[in-house]
Amino acid sequence: MMKRIVRELLVDVNSFEDSKKIELVIDNPFEEIRCDKPISVQLFLYKEKDSITVSGKVSTTVIEPCSRCLKPVKLQIEGNVEALYVNQSKLLSKSRSGPVGELDNTFLLSEDILDLSDRVIEAIIVEIPLKVLCSKDCKGLCPVCGTDLNENPNHRCETPKEPQDKWHSLLYNLKENIIKKDQ
Structure with a gap:
């Protein structure tokens, strides 16, 4: 499966000094999820000396099959994005001496371009329940x-x-x- 690049979610880390705000609405470019409406993305990037903190919200409506009867179910999704991108050399030195390497949302900052597509997909997928039901009394x-x-x-x-x-x-x-x- 080839990943489509969403140009608006590619961020040049040299294009801003302290912070950057990204607000956009995109048609679903991701094969991993099926959306009923465009994806609304609001991200905030905060740059420090050796890291970039990304936070924000993602919202859309996804379509998932009912776990019992397989009919399509529309789910309103409101997901959160939280990530820390750390400079490669600083991540290695801090991970040996502290908890930085133990964080699930810590990523390696090895290039000048951040692709935030994966963070948007994660924010949506994490909010989809494991068992989707069209109604609580679905007979299947x-x-x-x-x-x-x-x-x-x-x-x-x-x-x-x-x-x-x-x-x-x-x-x-x-x-x-x-x-x-x-x-």
Whole structure:
């Protein structure tokens, strides 16, 4: 997967003295996420002698499948960006003597150009729940035939007597043997 470059999220560290503000709205250039509306980005960069602190907010609406019925669900996302870019030589010396290397949001500043695209993607992805539901009482899909149980609440599917493939057949036989032993 090739990463698309978002020119507005490339920052020349020599283009500002103390701080820089980035406010933009971009159509989704990222393959990792599916958005329903453009991504709003507000970032603040603060430059110190050997580091640049990046903070801000990212907002959009993403589309994720429901974990039970697979219907698309729109989620409003309000993510935070927090990162510290440290000069390569300072990171190495400080990481040996202190906690700088232990921070999850500390990155190496090895070039004069910062690509903040990854920070924007992270801010969005971190806010997406692990289990997305279209509603808290979603009934999901029939495990046998895949019928949507929300649309067909009275659906009853006959479980096939014997599975068609070898793997499921072995499980079916194991289940039958356990049932016979318990009787």
